[in-house]
Every structure is written in C-alpha cells, then in structure tokens.
Amino acid sequence: MDPLCNDDSIPVMELSKMPQQLEETDTEPSQPEGVPSVTTILIQLNVFNALAHNGAILGIPSETLCNKALLSLFDSTGPLSPVSERCPVSLYPTTIQKTVPHHPWIDLFPIPQMRDNFILASNSINEEELGTDIVSIRDSADEKPTLIVWGNPSDPQA
Numbered sequence: 001m002d003p004l005c006n007d008d009s010i011p012v013m014e015l016s017k018m019p020q021q022l023e024e025t026d027t028e029p030s031q032p033e034g035v036p037s038v039t040t041i042l043i044q045l046n047v048f049n050a051l052a053h054n055g056a057i058l059g060i061p062s063e064t065l066c067n068k069a070l071l072s073l074f075d076s077t078g079p080l081s082p083v084s085e086r087c088p089v090s091l092y093p094t095t096i097q098k099t100v101p102h103h104p105w106i107d108l109f110p111i112p113q114m115r116d117n118f119i120l121a122s123n124s125i126n127e128e129e130l131g132t133d134i135v136s137i138r139d140s141a142d143e144k145p146t147l148i149v150w151g152n153p154s155d156p157q158a
Helices: 015-025 038-058 095-099 104-108 112-121 127-135
Strands: none
Touching (some): 038 127, 095 112, 104 112
C-alpha cells in the first residue's frame, strides 16, 4: 500500500487504486473525511508554484515573504529594483506599486489592476485573511477555489 499520509490520525488511501477508481467513476474518488482531495492539493500546489515562479522572475526570494516588515522592491521608499529584461509585461510594476509602500507578496500576481486594488485596499483589509482566501480551497460543493493556475504563471489568462 502506498500511503498518502502516514499520520495515524489521518485516514490512509491506497494510491495504487486511484487510477482505476478515476476510470470507473470519471470523477475523483471519494475522500475520507478530513483528507483534502487530490484536485484540491494540485490547485493549491499550482498557485504556490506560480507565485514562487513570479517571485523568482522579480528577484523576490520566497523565504523573505514571511517578513511582515518587508517592503516591495518596486516601492520608491524601498530598495528600488529595476525590472529585469526577462520580466513579462504582466509583472511590470504599476505607478501605484512604485509610489505606495506595500508588501512584496502583492507584486507576485500577474494582473496589474488586481495588484493596484490590493494596495489601495490594504488599509481596510486584513492581508493575512485575504492571502488565506486566495489560496484556500474547501472540499464542498458550494465552495470553489478563488485562484487557479493551469499555465504560465506570469500569464493573466492562465
């Protein structure tokens, strides 16, 4: 048996049976309660990989993103960093990114208007809750993922 988890408090699934179950049902196999679905894990992994990829392009080490005091490299009050030649247009900093102090996690999204909206709303929202809402997925019929990435991380259409 190939364990998905080896913690005794979490039910174990047999991964070797999953392809057969998928073929038979044409949907995801039922999950034991408390164990996230494979699709949920894949969506979250893709989101985190995409954000890390964009951070690498922008020169933002992922390990620094947990520092709440960190300022964006694009912010004129911070250590202003030039945009790399390999930086896709979708990640170029906006005027708001260059003029309003903000945390660099906002710079990782490939939608300029979204970044501006996050920055402009940052005084009236809880950024930690927003971050959780963006990457959180609940396994229920009425909850859908907020962000899905299935292609190039710097492409707003992905």
